[in-house]
Amino acid sequence: MARGGFFILASFPSLLNKMINASLKQLADQLAAKKISSVELTKLYLDQIATHNPVYNAYLSVNAKVSLAQAAAADERIASGNGLPLTGIPIAQKDIFCAKGWRTTCGSKMLADFIAPYDAHVIEQFNRAGAVNLGKTNMDEFAMGSSNETSYFGPVRNPWNQKAVPGGSSGGAASAVAARLCAAATGTDTGGSIRQPASLCGITGIKPTYGTVSRYGMIAFASSLDQAGPMAKSAEDCALMLNVMTGFDERDSTSLQREKEDYTRDLTKPLAGLRIGLPKEFFAEGLSSDVGARIQEAIAEYRKLGASIVGISLPNTKLAVPVYYVLAPAEASSNLSRYDGVRYGHRADEYTDLADMYEKSRSQGFGEEVKRRIMIGTYVLSHGYYDAYYLQAQKIRRLIAQDFTDAFKQCDVIMGPTSPSTAFNLGEKGDDPVQMYLSDIYTIAVNLAGLPGMSIPCGFGDACANNTAMPVGLQIIGNYFDEARMLNVAHQYQLATDWHTRRPQGF
Amino acid sequence: MSLSTADVQKVARLARLAMNNEEIEAARVQLSGIFELIAQMQAVDTTGIAPMSHAQDLSQRLREDCVTETNQRELFQSIAPQVEDGLYLVPQVIE
Numbered sequence: 284m285a286r287g288g289f290f291i292l293a294s295f296p297s298l299l300n301k302m303i304n305a306s307l308k309q310l311a312d313q314l315a316a317k318k319i320s321s322v323e324l325t326k327l328y329l330d331q332i333a334t335h336n337p338v339y340n341a342y343l344s345v346n347a348k349v350s351l352a353q354a355a356a357a358d359e360r361i362a363s364g365n366g367l368p369l370t371g372i373p374i375a376q377k378d379i380f381c382a383k384g385w386r387t388t389c390g391s392k393m394l395a396d397f398i399a400p401y402d403a404h405v406i407e408q409f410n411r412a413g414a415v416n417l418g419k420t421n422m423d424e425f426a427m428g429s430s431n432e433t434s435y436f437g438p439v440r441n442p443w444n445q446k447a448v449p450g451g452s453s454g455g456a457a458s459a460v461a462a463r464l465c466a467a468a469t470g471t472d473t474g475g476s477i478r479q480p481a482s483l484c485g486i487t488g489i490k491p492t493y494g495t496v497s498r499y500g501m502i503a504f505a506s507s508l509d510q511a512g513p514m515a516k517s518a519e520d521c522a523l524m525l526n527v528m529t530g531f532d533e534r535d536s537t538s539l540q541r542e543k544e545d546y547t548r549d550l551t552k553p554l555a556g557l558r559i560g561l562p563k564e565f566f567a568e569g570l571s572s573d574v575g576a577r578i579q580e581a582i583a584e585y586r587k588l589g590a591s592i593v594g595i596s597l598p599n600t601k602l603a604v605p606v607y608y609v610l611a612p613a614e615a616s617s618n619l620s621r622y623d624g625v626r627y628g629h630r631a632d633e634y635t636d637l638a639d640m641y642e643k644s645r646s647q648g649f650g651e652e653v654k655r656r657i658m659i660g661t662y663v664l665s666h667g668y669y670d671a672y673y674l675q676a677q678k679i680r681r682l683i684a685q686d687f688t689d690a691f692k693q694c695d696v697i698m699g700p701t702s703p704s705t706a707f708n709l710g711e712k713g714d715d716p717v718q719m720y721l722s723d724i725y726t727i728a729v730n731l732a733g734l735p736g737m738s739i740p741c742g743f744g745d746a747c748a749n750n751t752a753m754p755v756g757l758q759i760i761g762n763y764f765d766e767a768r769m770l771n772v773a774h775q776y777q778l779a780t781d782w783h784t785r786r787p788q789g790f
Numbered sequence: 791m792s793l794s795t796a797d798v799q800k801v802a803r804l805a806r807l808a809m810n811n812e813e814i815e816a817a818r819v820q821l822s823g824i825f826e827l828i829a830q831m832q833a834v835d836t837t838g839i840a841p842m843s844h845a846q847d848l849s850q851r852l853r854e855d856c857v858t859e860t861n862q863r864e865l866f867q868s869i870a871p872q873v874e875d876g877l878y879l880v881p882q883v884i885e
Contacts, residue, residue, distance in 0.1 A: 400865045493845035507844050536850055605828045625878050630871035637881045642808035661805040675831050677841030717823050733845020
């Protein structure tokens with residue numbers, strides 16, 4: 284089998300190289316037809332990573348031996364006729380997912396030497412599907428950030444322009460997909476961490492309904508908001524990824540017991556009659572004019588596809604950022620209290636007593652942004668402040684969720700920008716956390732409500748200071764469990780336009 | 791809202807974070823800015839609104855009270871900073 288594959292590679296080197304831009308479906312077809320092997324495909328991506336990762340820093344760990352062994356096993360499985368849609372396909376895993384035997388850092392010094400002793404549910408699902416784990420992608424430390432600059436292992440660069448950030452926290456995943464350093468990737472989204480980097484890197488990403496993908500083995504940030512999802516080159520690819528990632532898991536107490544669905548089932552449905560809600564708050568002050576223009580053009584395209592537009596209001600949109608910056612840090616301060624230097628993770632070299640060991644280990648192991656959020660969380664949960672901050676935030680969270688429930692009485696999906704501007708430059712927002720937090724204004728409310736949200740490429744902004752026109756993302760928000768419809772809505776747009784096929788120069 | 795140095799010191803202690811005076815002051819300025827943003831919440835009338843702790847208001851699942859995990863002490867302790875005879879070592883707490 285391997286020899287046959289090699290012969291074909293030698294005869295038609297261009298076929299394998301073309302695979303770098305192929306859809307997951309095309310890859311699966313080529314693998315099934317034995318035109319390419321998973322080992323060849325995995326080597327192709329490992330070569331790409333070796334060439335480009337020193338610049339883009341998208342991967343934190345690569346383990347060629349393990350990946351190629353998985354690929355060889357996948358080739359055997361395909362040969363025996365037991366292949367599944369993702370068997371043999373190289374997938375990049377965000378370094379927030381524990382993968383047995385893999386270094387799993389969550390972008391933190393605290394876990395710089397942590398070798399995961401077990402697999403996250405998401406990793407188990409990909410293993411069962413026969414996918415190849417291509418490596419672990421860089422991210423903001425403990426997923427706290429919108430630019431990937433908080434990673435202990437250095438920032439990721441945006442393939443469209445090396446001076447620009449890829450977004451965050453799943454910036455390594457977004458950069459890897461855009462630079463074709465993997466076939467598809469996983470991400471996680473607590474306040475926009477799949478959608479915002481997808482938007483800034485010109486790729487497609489979806490955060491499903493809260494509770495759809497198990498959080499088991501996914502390092503916790505804010506447990507009532509964290510949700511994993513796919514990041515890929517198209518909506519169709521995301522649907523195939525979601526088919527693997529979702530499913531009930533009793534080890535996550537918030538995992539929902541629902542029938543397994545096929546997220547590709549509605550992709551080909553026409554959009555005639557679709558009602559798109561446009562929240563006026565998403566087009567107000569703070570939105571860059573170039574991003575606003577691209578979103579309007581995308582909406583015009585949807586009209587051509589038969590959709591109708593409904594003006595809606597999400598009146599509590601502005602409160603989403605303050606509410607989020609109470610709830611997420613509160614949950615984070617609790618979740619991150621486990622890092623005490625005793626059972627795993629960083630321990631300081633020198634200390635005088637137990638309390639000193641805790642304090643020094645945590646201070647050395649956590650970066651600035653993580654410490655900042657732990658302190659916010661500790662403060663809002665402390666005696667005397669709980670009602671004014673935490674409880675008040677939980678009440679407003681319900682108002683925000685109610686806004687969406689009301690809106691979905693008038694429309695099928697909601698659309699707007701994913702991010703108020705295209706990718707900013709490294710270091711540009713570094714000193715002011717509030718400015719960075721406000722860049723997540725359109726994505727955060729979706730997590731608070733627990734709704735599914737996605738971002739698809741819809742054009743390019745005005746050329747920035749770097750003389751590059753950077754990608755713009757259209758956000759699609761669906762009602763609970765409406766992922767199949769959202770993917771349909773995205774796929775039909777991607778059949779009618781070619782923004783999702785555009786690639787950065789050199790890739 | 792402006793936080794005092796004492797507020798920040800207290801929070802750092804509660805969070806088990808060691809910070810020098812310079813770090814405390816930097817954190818004070820940044821946290822004050824963040825709490826100014828958060829203060830927008832206080833103007834909202836939430837009388838009669840039930841707090842929402844989770845996206846789906848479901849009750850927690852229960853399971854049988856039986857052992858489901860296997861013993862993997864050696865594996866788990868292989869990544870610990872300091873262990874001896876199957877025990878995690880920390881500085882002496884009780885004299």
